[in-house]
Amino acid sequence: MTNDIFIFAEQRNDKLHPAALQIVTPAKALAEKTGGQVVACVIGDAIDNAATAIDKAGVERIITISDPSLAMYSALRYRTALTAAVQKVDPKVTLLPATFMGRDLSPRVAVRTKAALATDVIELQINDGGALDVVRPIYNGKATCHVTLPADRPAIASVRPNTFAAPSGAGGAQREALSFEPASGDERIDVKEIAKTGGDIKDVTEADIIVSGGRALKNEDNFKILFDLAKELDAAVGASRAACDAGYQPHTRQVGLTGKTVTPKLYFAFGISGAIQHMAGMRGSKVIVAVNTDPEAPMFRVADYGIVADLFKVVPLLTAEIKKLER
Amino acid sequence: MKILVVVKQVPDSTTVIRIGSDGKDIDRAGVKMVVNPFDEFAIEQAVRLRETRSDVESITALIVGPAQAAEALRTVLAVGANDAIHLEDQAFDQLDDLQTAALIAAVVKAGGYDLVLAGKQEIDLDSGQLGPALAELLDIPHVGVVTKLEFADDGKSLVANRRIEGADEVVQVSLPALITCEKGLGEMRYPSLPNLMKAKKKPVRKLTAADVPGFAEATAGVGGSTMHTLEPPPERPPGKILDGEPDEAVRELVRLLREEAKAI
Numbered sequence: 001m002t003n004d005i006f007i008f009a010e011q012r013n014d015k016l017h018p019a020a021l022q023i024v025t026p027a028k029a030l031a032e033k034t035g036g037q038v039v040a041c042v043i044g045d046a047i048d049n050a051a052t053a054i055d056k057a058g059v060e061r062i063i064t065i066s067d068p069s070l071a072m073y074s075a076l077r078y079r080t081a082l083t084a085a086v087q088k089v090d091p092k093v094t095l096l097p098a099t100f101m102g103r104d105l106s107p108r109v110a111v112r113t114k115a116a117l118a119t120d121v122i123e124l125q126i127n128d129g130g131a132l133d134v135v136r137p138i139y140n141g142k143a144t145c146h147v148t149l150p151a152d153r154p155a156i157a158s159v160r161p162n163t164f165a166a167p168s169g170a171g172g173a174q175r176e177a178l179s180f181e182p183a184s185g186d187e188r189i190d191v192k193e194i195a196k197t198g199g200d201i202k203d204v205t206e207a208d209i210i211v212s213g214g215r216a217l218k219n220e221d222n223f224k225i226l227f228d229l230a231k232e233l234d235a236a237v238g239a240s241r242a243a244c245d246a247g248y249q250p251h252t253r254q255v256g257l258t259g260k261t262v263t264p265k266l267y268f269a270f271g272i273s274g275a276i277q278h279m280a281g282m283r284g285s286k287v288i289v290a291v292n293t294d295p296e297a298p299m300f301r302v303a304d305y306g307i308v309a310d311l312f313k314v315v316p317l318l319t320a321e322i323k324k325l326e327r
Numbered sequence: 328m329k330i331l332v333v334v335k336q337v338p339d340s341t342t343v344i345r346i347g348s349d350g351k352d353i354d355r356a357g358v359k360m361v362v363n364p365f366d367e368f369a370i371e372q373a374v375r376l377r378e379t380r381s382d383v384e385s386i387t388a389l390i391v392g393p394a395q396a397a398e399a400l401r402t403v404l405a406v407g408a409n410d411a412i413h414l415e416d417q418a419f420d421q422l423d424d425l426q427t428a429a430l431i432a433a434v435v436k437a438g439g440y441d442l443v444l445a446g447k448q449e450i451d452l453d454s455g456q457l458g459p460a461l462a463e464l465l466d467i468p469h470v471g472v473v474t475k476l477e478f479a480d481d482g483k484s485l486v487a488n489r490r491i492e493g494a495d496e497v498v499q500v501s502l503p504a505l506i507t508c509e510k511g512l513g514e515m516r517y518p519s520l521p522n523l524m525k526a527k528k529k530p531v532r533k534l535t536a537a538d539v540p541g542f543a544e545a546t547a548g549v550g551g552s553t554m555h556t557l558e559p560p561p562e563r564p565p566g567k568i569l570d571g572e573p574d575e576a577v578r579e580l581v582r583l584l585r586e587e588a589k590a591i
Binding site for chain 1: 338340341342344346353364423424425428450451452453454455456457458459460462463464466467468469470471472486488489490491492493494495496497498499500501504510511548549550551552553554555556557558559560561563564566567568569573574576577578580581583584585588590591
């Protein structure tokens with residue numbers, strides 16, 4: 001086992017996932033402590049732009065595995081490719097973004113490399129015994145726990161998106177290409193197509209800003225004012241479970257326990273009282289704004305900024321005010 | 328076709344979480360325990376497949392947990408599992424997620440299951456490790472976070488919609504395979520009282536560590552993480568309520584979001 005810190009630089013269509021850049025920050029901090037290098041691995045087909053993007057984040061070495069059969073994500077092919085790269089570097093710690101891909105892939109690679117694994121972590125450090133010590137939310141953010149991974153075997157962690165800011169660096173990392181050697185049986189998974197959901201508007205799991213509405217919106221048509229605001233902010237539109245169950249928005253936009261967990265930089269809750277299930281999905285947002293006619297709404301207790309007023313008055317005013325800004 | 332459904336018993340989602348005095352677990356006194364909500368989609372999906380296909384031979388439910396976990400098994404049996412496996416031993420409490428997957432793999436490896444269904448994650452520890460790890464240990468493909476599941480025309484493979492950022496991956500996967508279930512699949516039917524009574528008579532195989540050949544070797548080969556020191560979530564600093572008429576409040580909000588929070 002080397003002292004290197006390895007990161008999986010997730011990309012799709014040669015575009016790096018923002019969370020892949022963010023994990024370079026904790027990787028550098030860990031490498032400083034272990035004295036090793038930060039090694040990034042990009043997997044896909046025709047991935048030059050993604051490799052260049054991760055180079056600019058200031059990693060020291062880049063391994064690319066490019067093959068037409070890796071053009072789309074497959075849990076089997078990607079685990080085979082990533083395992084090969086991890087075994088070549090033999091790092092002390094491997095980090096992945098805790099995205100749909102990272103969460104899907106990390107347990108398989110952990111088993112294959114006989115590593116220990118912690119998922120969705122928000123703090124990482126090497127403790128005095130040389131072991132990786134992480135903090136992760138549990139019970140849907142109602143508590144956190146420390147997890148210590150054994151010092152005598154490789155450690156893998158997936159890191160919650162938007163926990164760390166992306167760094168910048170000089171570029172010029174040493175690059176090497178590995179050829180992809182499929183394992184037998186890798187063809188058992190075949191991605192047929194990527195079917196876009198939700199039209200032109202961003203998904204809540206990929207937007208920096210989310211504009212969410214609750215049952216107080218009263219019907220589907222009224223959500224239009226949230227879409228107007230979202231357009232100005234380049235934001236996604238989310239909804240509470242109550243609003244989705246009432247049919248105002250599809251469940252793909254639902255934020256909360258049985259919906260999606262989101263950690264955007266800015267979260268607007270319009271007419272969402274703040275049921276425990278909803279809070280579970282958005283409590284990790286950096287900045288929270290609540291607008292509600294009920295001053296006792298629990299959402300005001302987690303909000304950074306609150307306006308006690310009718311959302312139907314506030315939202316159009318806010319949209320107009322944002323339009324005025326030179327962005 | 329034999330189907331295996333892996334379930335976990337977890338505190339109800341509305342539980343107020345208090346940290347226990349040793350800081351290593353939550354205070355479990357009076358906490359209502361339920362079937363993990365994402366595992367509910369798994370058992371329902373298994374029962375629907377049996378209802379729509381003639382070739383589903385059996386549905387077996389499996390749980391790792393203390394004696395109390397038998398209640399969760401009874402729910403799943405009442406919903407439609409034919410039989411169950413209950414892995415109960417103090418030694419199992421010490422296992423991390425990867426080691427639990429290794430334990431389950433050791434138990435079911437020779438079981439000849441064609442389809443393994445599980446929830447996308449557990450709502451207590453939220454790790455989501457079990458499904459993909461179990462698939463790797465069983466050397467079968469998996470599709471994670473599935474919202475729609477159908478048999479392909481060949482009858483030997485599945486077509487699954489897997490949720491990703493802003494899209495669905497439509498994935499064809501050959502059997503045997505493991506699927507982790509997400510909302511979008513059918514909601515679990517209510518276990519009726521007569522079915523709960525009948526569930527009492529369905530066979531439950533109880534296994535301890537001594538009943539699992541190779542338990543020590545299987546679980547020593549992976550994982551080994553230790554969870555400790557639970558803490559309440561980081562406090563959010565008290566927020567500001569912006570007073571005044573809506574237009575004044577909105578102007579102030581935009582100013583604060585720009586200048587103070589630097590969020591827009």
